[in-house]
Amino acid sequence: MFNKILVSNRGEIACRIIQACRELKIETVAIYSEADADALHISLADEAVCVGPAANKDSYLNVANIISAAVVTGAEAIHPGYGNLSENPDFAEACEACKITFIGPPTEVITQMGDKARARRIMREAGVPVVPGSANGIRDLSGAREVADQLGYPVMIKAARGGGGRGIRVIHNAEQMVQALEQARTEAHNAFGDGELYLEKYLEEPRHIEVQILADNHGNIVYLGERECSIQYRHQKLLEESPSSVVSGSLRRRLGETAVKAAEAVGYCNAGTVEFLLDERRRFYFIEMNTRIQVEHPVTEMLTGVDIVREQIRIATGEPLSCEQGQIWFNGHALECRIMAADGDRDFAPSPGRITRWQTPVGPGVRVDSGVSAGSVVSSHYDPMIAKVICWDQTRAGAIARMEGALQSLKVEGIRTTIPYHLRILGNAYFRRGEIDTHFLERRMGLDEGG
Ligand code: MV4
Numbered sequence: 001m002f003n004k005i006l007v008s009n010r011g012e013i014a015c016r017i018i019q020a021c022r023e024l025k026i027e028t029v030a031i032y033s034e035a036d037a038d039a040l041h042i043s044l045a046d047e048a049v050c051v052g053p054a055a056n057k058d059s060y061l062n063v064a065n066i067i068s069a070a071v072v073t074g075a076e077a078i079h080p081g082y083g084n085l086s087e088n089p090d091f092a093e094a095c096e097a098c099k100i101t102f103i104g105p106p107t108e109v110i111t112q113m114g115d116k117a118r119a120r121r122i123m124r125e126a127g128v129p130v131v132p133g134s135a136n137g138i139r140d141l142s143g144a145r146e147v148a149d150q151l152g153y154p155v156m157i158k159a160a161r162g163g164g165g166r167g168i169r170v171i172h173n174a175e176q177m178v179q180a181l182e183q184a185r186t187e188a189h190n191a192f193g194d195g196e197l198y199l200e201k202y203l204e205e206p207r208h209i210e211v212q213i214l215a216d217n218h219g220n221i222v223y224l225g226e227r228e229c230s231i232q233y234r235h236q237k238l239l240e241e242s243p244s245s246v247v248s249g250s251l252r253r254r255l256g257e258t259a260v261k262a263a264e265a266v267g268y269c270n271a272g273t274v275e276f277l278l279d280e281r282r283r284f285y286f287i288e289m290n291t292r293i294q295v296e297h298p299v300t301e302m303l304t305g306v307d308i309v310r311e312q313i314r315i316a317t318g319e320p321l322s323c324e325q326g327q328i329w330f331n332g333h334a335l336e337c338r339i340m341a342a343d344g345d346r347d348f349a350p351s352p353g354r355i356t357r358w359q360t361p362v363g364p365g366v367r368v369d370s371g372v373s374a375g376s377v378v379s380s381h382y383d384p385m386i387a388k389v390i391c392w393d394q395t396r397a398g399a400i401a402r403m404e405g406a407l408q409s410l411k412v413e414g415i416r417t418t419i420p421y422h423l424r425i426l427g428n429a430y431f432r433r434g435e436i437d438t439h440f441l442e443r444r445m446g447l448d449e450g451g
Pocket of ligand 1: 049129156163164165187200201202204206207208229231232235287362438439
């Protein structure tokens with residue numbers, strides 16, 4: 001087991017990882033930017049190192065300073081959390097080059113899954129069902145038109161280096177293809193430094209279902225059930241739940257076994273998430289694999305009782321998984337609401353500022369993973385998500401009622417948050433009946449999703 005881990009992130013996920021380390025009696029090093037000098041995660045860690053100025057690119061993305069902080073403090077491992085450097089193969093490689101364990105999958109796996117076109121090829125060759133689409137990236141207009149004609153419109157253009165919906169667009173006919181291709185390629189090049197694109201048949205009414213897997217260094221791979229992530233605003237997940245209202249026991253097993261097969265195909269190790277689209281006829285198709293712990297991991301933890309972050313650390317030290325598939329049970333229902341310092345009534349415009357009141361709910365089945373407290377200053381330098389409320393109950397209706405109560409008891413002043421917006425989703429009749437798909441927000445909440 002490690003003596004000291006550097007947590008290479010900020011906010012609620014840094015607090016979450018520090019807590020897991022504390023339970024394992026592992027010392028922690030926090031990193032922070034000059035703007036985060038009073039941040040909550042620093043106070044929870046045993047040590048803290050300033051890695052740069054306020055701007056995220058100069059601090060939390062500063063590979064040299066972060067690795068130096070690990071070397072100087074004697075941290076044997078680095079946990080990257082999510083976002084930031086968590087799926088950056090160069091960072092993982094630099095850690096290994098400095099004999100620091102990167103708590104995540106091998107660098108090569110991060111590289112392969114980071115190229116979504118390549119990931120599709122690998123999965124298709126492994127017999128994992130993949131959304132029909134281009135076999136490789138699309139090089140030019142004629143290639144794109146040829147594939148689109150074979151697929152039939154509408155089709156979706158996606159950036160090979162994108163993921164999470166960035167650089168994504170729907171094309172309804174050949175005339176739109178010319179302009180859409182150029183825009184998508186420019187966008188992808190500017191956002192990811194790589195303009196490679198690929199095409200998929202556009203599924204009109206899918207649900208976005210992802211499966212959590214854990215793989216150790218001894219050939220053991222388990223699935224921990226699915227998470228329903230269809231409620232997204234401009235490809236930002238807002239609310240996630242498990243189980244999905246439309247996944248039966250047999251479908252859960254098939255999704256899980258397929259996710260395990262996907263993990264085997266790439267030689268996966270550590271925690272990962274395989275993302276699928278589920279169509280109206282309950283057929284499912286691979287779209288991408290995430291090689292990091294995800295924001296919504298607590299939903300799975302509350303359903304299965306498995307501590308995913310602790311498993312990540314144990315796997316990184318070479319220990320076997322602490323659970324076998326036959327011991328994993330999916331009990332009850334869990335929901336997560338992402339609390340953002342943003343105004344749900346003004347197109348989620350960020351709402352930075354000082355939090356003058358932060359009072360969290362209590363009671364059974366209520367969990368608040370927070371990166372802030374009263375007095376915290378929410379900066380516009382970083383992602384506006386400041387906390388997550390996760391609620392569990394025996395039934396979905398119970399979990400919804402508990403979440404409504406928890407959000408009503410989460411008292412926040414000084415900034416605007418998405419709490420009122422979440423309460424509107426939870427009160428929506430379609431949502432309460434479980435009738436959600438990727439168009440829920442625009443169709444049931446009158447939100448123009450744009451892109
Ligand atoms: C799709 C899709 C339909 N057809 N791909 C991929 C990344 C994720 N953030 C959104 N993704 C989707 N990929 C094909 N071929 C539908 C989604 C999707 C979605 C799309 C637009 C608006 C909201 C969405 C919510 C979940 C999934």
